[in-house]
Amino acid sequence: MRKLLSTILSLILVLSIAPASFASNTDTLADWNIRITVPDGKTAVLEGKEYYIYGQQEGYIPYVMLKTYRYDDAEKFISDFTEYMRSHYADLQVTAEAEQKTIGNKRCWEIDYGYTVNGYDIKDRRVVITAGDTTYMFASKEIESNGMTVGSMLDDVVADCELLGPGAENVLVESDSRFMEVTGLNEMEKALNNGATVKSVYYTDGYGFSVSEFTTTVPEEMAALWKAVTKIRLGNPSGMGITDWYPLIVFELDDGTRYGARFEGHWLTVRTVNYEIENAEEFWSLTAALVQKHIQQPHEEDYLSDYAPVLNTYLSFLDGDTPEMMDTTERGDYYFVLGETGISEMSRNGGELGYCLRDLDGNGIPELLIGATGAEYYDDSLIYDMFTLEEGKPVRVLVSSARVRYYLCEDDLILHEGSGGAAYNLSLLYFLEGSKLELATGIVMADTQCFAVYEDRESLFSEWKQSDRSITREEYFDYMNKLEGLTVPMELVPFL
Numbered sequence: 001m002r003k004l005l006s007t008i009l010s011l012i013l014v015l016s017i018a019p020a021s022f023a024s025n026t027d028t029l030a031d032w033n034i035r036i037t038v039p040d041g042k043t044a045v046l047e048g049k050e051y052y053i054y055g056q057q058e059g060y061i062p063y064v065m066l067k068t069y070r071y072d073d074a075e076k077f078i079s080d081f082t083e084y085m086r087s088h089y090a091d092l093q094v095t096a097e098a099e100q101k102t103i104g105n106k107r108c109w110e111i112d113y114g115y116t117v118n119g120y121d122i123k124d125r126r127v128v129i130t131a132g133d134t135t136y137m138f139a140s141k142e143i144e145s146n147g148m149t150v151g152s153m154l155d156d157v158v159a160d161c162e163l164l165g166p167g168a169e170n171v172l173v174e175s176d177s178r179f180m181e182v183t184g185l186n187e188m189e190k191a192l193n194n195g196a197t198v199k200s201v202y203y204t205d206g207y208g209f210s211v212s213e214f215t216t217t218v219p220e221e222m223a224a225l226w227k228a229v230t231k232i233r234l235g236n237p238s239g240m241g242i243t244d245w246y247p248l249i250v251f252e253l254d255d256g257t258r259y260g261a262r263f264e265g266h267w268l269t270v271r272t273v274n275y276e277i278e279n280a281e282e283f284w285s286l287t288a289a290l291v292q293k294h295i296q297q298p299h300e301e302d303y304l305s306d307y308a309p310v311l312n313t314y315l316s317f318l319d320g321d322t323p324e325m326m327d328t329t330e331r332g333d334y335y336f337v338l339g340e341t342g343i344s345e346m347s348r349n350g351g352e353l354g355y356c357l358r359d360l361d362g363n364g365i366p367e368l369l370i371g372a373t374g375a376e377y378y379d380d381s382l383i384y385d386m387f388t389l390e391e392g393k394p395v396r397v398l399v400s401s402a403r404v405r406y407y408l409c410e411d412d413l414i415l416h417e418g419s420g421g422a423a424y425n426l427s428l429l430y431f432l433e434g435s436k437l438e439l440a441t442g443i444v445m446a447d448t449q450c451f452a453v454y455e456d457r458e459s460l461f462s463e464w465k466q467s468d469r470s471i472t473r474e475e476y477f478d479y480m481n482k483l484e485g486l487t488v489p490m491e492l493v494p495f496l
Helices: 002-015 074-088 153-160 178-183 185-193 219-230 281-294 300-306 308-318 343-349 473-484
Strands: 026-029 034-037 043-047 050-054 063-069 093-103 106-117 120-131 134-142 198-204 213-216 233-238 248-253 258-264 267-270 273-278 352-358 367-373 385-390 393-399 404-408 414-421 424-433 436-446 449-454 469-471
Touching: 026 043, 034 063, 034 153, 063 153, 074 093, 074 106, 074 120, 074 134, 093 153, 106 153, 120 153, 134 153, 178 185, 178 233, 178 258, 178 267, 185 219, 185 248, 185 258, 198 219, 198 281, 213 219, 213 281, 219 248, 219 281, 300 308, 308 352, 308 367, 393 436, 414 436, 414 473, 424 473, 436 473, 449 473, 469 473
Parallel strands: none
Antiparallel strands: 026 034, 043 050, 050 063, 063 134, 093 106, 106 120, 120 134, 198 213, 198 248, 233 273, 248 258, 258 267, 267 273, 352 367, 367 385, 385 393, 404 414, 414 424, 424 436, 436 449, 449 469
16 A cells, blocks of 8 residues: 555656646637637646646646747757757657648647656657747647557647737648549538538448448547548649559538548549649548447457357267267267367366467457366367368367377467377477468477478578478477477366
């Protein structure tokens, strides 16, 4: 408890600020010639010459801050400010060098810093805008390790603020209505201004031919997509455009009217003409994030239903239904083997039989692995039985026995250890492709000879330079120990 209290106190020392506060949707700071739009639900605070918008709790990181300076050169300000920061933070690092960028309709500079305070890693972004002889410095401070982040709030505040003083017109990127006009989105803009609302937004990164698509009716997401689209600027006509990537976005209004824009790669496509576009980074990053959010990945339960014939066979086995089931003939693709091999023998080693799903070949479809925890002779990295799905049906990949054992390894590899007697052994490392095991590397002992096996892939051991190189018995056992050190336990769900 004392240690926890100490940690909390040290965190407060880092985060705490004690200004007087007020809340408003829009704050006009007349002395600074700027109008700030405060995001919904956030608290705005003016403390002397600094203005804060808090991301979570008033007085604490994370927050966005604004401060003004008498500088007419943004680059000179950034250079001087960086030296100031170095004098205050001994471990200061510039995590992103100063670069010019466009946020909303404003030209600005950004530089990012990192440093520690009381043991906490601070992420410090600075966005600088110079209008006339005034430099506006926007900043966000975050502690990512504790989830204290502001998300896009810094960019939103910069994009939505209004500069009111001399020189403001030189900051603004000229509004380009051509993008809206050539896409027809200007008509949608008129409709919105007349009270229409967006009912849904559809997006695909393959013009309807890709599964990477989504439809959203979430108001915040639809507003963000519209905002990102309106920031896109139209460039020159381009003859380029040969690609297999055809993004499309469609906005549907409450009256059923639809507006949209079609792209070919990173060009806008209008009938037969491709245009270069600028300031689209926010649109691409937002759509990519929403694709990942909205694509519905199959639930584990869906795959378990596909593997039900296998799982039911095991449940029957555990219920003692062995006479009819335990024979040497296939029962569909799901059979057991009697005698000195197969799952019947492996199960005699005790332990609690269980299963897990794990995608070993990275194709998005998990394999079914059977094993046991607490077995007498084998640990829970030993795969008793393994299946994958082909056309929605289980297909056996491997089955272990006392002399042919398969183990789960790091990086989703599979170690095969086999023995044909005291002088005949092997340890081979495989990776899964579809329903087949493909050899990566390994070692073989045959009577008095030992070999290192290398199958035209990057070897696990750098000293293996050719196929089937002879090695000594000492090298064999050394390599065997290294291979066995790669095994990892399965996280098994008990059958019973």
